[in-house]
Amino acid sequence: MNESQLKGIIEKTGDLPTLPVIYHKVKELVDNPQTSASDLGRVITQDQILTTKLLRLVNSSFYGFPQRITTVNRAIAIIGFKALKAMVLATSILRVFSLEEDDGFQGEKFWQHSIGCAVGAKIIGKYVKYEEPDELFVAGLIHDIGKVVEYVAFGAELKEILKITEREGIFIREAENRVLGADHAQIGSLFIRKWKLPPELVDPVTYHHSPQEVKGFPKEVEIIHLSDILIKALGLGWTGDYKVPPLDLVGWDNLGLGKGAIEPIMEEMEEGFWDGISILKE
Amino acid sequence: MRVSLQEIEPGMRLSKPVLNQQGSLLLKEGEMITPQHLMLFKTWGVGQFEVEGEEKEIEKEIEKEIEKEIEKEREDETIFSLSGGGEIMEEIKRVAKKLRATSREE
Numbered sequence: 001m002n003e004s005q006l007k008g009i010i011e012k013t014g015d016l017p018t019l020p021v022i023y024h025k026v027k028e029l030v031d032n033p034q035t036s037a038s039d040l041g042r043v044i045t046q047d048q049i050l051t052t053k054l055l056r057l058v059n060s061s062f063y064g065f066p067q068r069i070t071t072v073n074r075a076i077a078i079i080g081f082k083a084l085k086a087m088v089l090a091t092s093i094l095r096v097f098s099l100e101e102d103d104g105f106q107g108e109k110f111w112q113h114s115i116g117c118a119v120g121a122k123i124i125g126k127y128v129k130y131e132e133p134d135e136l137f138v139a140g141l142i143h144d145i146g147k148v149v150e151y152v153a154f155g156a157e158l159k160e161i162l163k164i165t166e167r168e169g170i171f172i173r174e175a176e177n178r179v180l181g182a183d184h185a186q187i188g189s190l191f192i193r194k195w196k197l198p199p200e201l202v203d204p205v206t207y208h209h210s211p212q213e214v215k216g217f218p219k220e221v222e223i224i225h226l227s228d229i230l231i232k233a234l235g236l237g238w239t240g241d242y243k244v245p246p247l248d249l250v251g252w253d254n255l256g257l258g259k260g261a262i263e264p265i266m267e268e269m270e271e272g273f274w275d276g277i278s279i280l281k282e
Numbered sequence: 283m284r285v286s287l288q289e290i291e292p293g294m295r296l297s298k299p300v301l302n303q304q305g306s307l308l309l310k311e312g313e314m315i316t317p318q319h320l321m322l323f324k325t326w327g328v329g330q331f332e333v334e335g336e337e338k339e340i341e342k343e344i345e346k347e348i349e350k351e352i353e354k355e356r357e358d359e360t361i362f363s364l365s366g367g368g369e370i371m372e373e374i375k376r377v378a379k380k381l382r383a384t385s386r387e388e
Contacts, residue, residue, distance in 0.1 A: 235382060
């Protein structure tokens, strides 16, 4: 990508929406050690959509409580502050970028893929004993955000990209490079910098197709790389690609998972996929 | 609720009368739609109808259709990239195939 193309992309993404106030409020509260569950509860209950999604989440199979949780404060106490922050971020992103079906770009199924990748990342995180599985969820949800930027800011180019991908049977990122001079990983990475997310969330966006290049957070990148491949292999959601990309074996070895882990992970992913969708739907 | 010529189906009941473009009555309110009526509407070029029932039922049907579509797409074999991944990719392929087959049976 040359400098003027890069500039063009940054200029265009300047008009794209930013994260809603409620996310910043929740983040500020969670980052403050003095905050109590009821402080957070007051903020969450002001937002009907968030309240619904939080209660759906805590009553889902992800937590598996025998009795129904009906109050926001109890829900927050159960899932914890960090998971709450992740959920608010996930909900905010889905709300800011609710996508329509449009000539080849399957907006709803695009988010299904992202949710599937998010659920998978969290499951893989559990298998590799990752400390913050909810961060992985968010990383999975946003890993393809560059395609959303293309949809919003480069509509005509994206149509061309999707046509080329289908016609030539290549990966969408190859078509993106040809038409835009950059792929969705680079574009997404440029774009989310202005959200000021931690680098462990930005690295998977930047390197999920090139895990061998990451310097900062290789584990997070490799988990998203694997989850992306697994959800594509399961045929859930839509990405614009017609093929499942190859697995980076160096990264796989670094995760320390045995071959035998693939089957239970994929089984949990398939089940979790539908739960994830029903929790996050409007 | 309002439906288009593409959506109206035999068995639906009219909640408002159907008029042709000249304003003459084609079918009374309360009538049950038959396949013959559909031909009639096509001939007269009527495009919109008010039928009994809530919007929600249609939404449910659309949801069902979408689910069916997802199932159908998943039946198509996913194309795996030919290079890279070795035996781990083979395992991913095997499990994916198995899980897709079971979700089809359900």
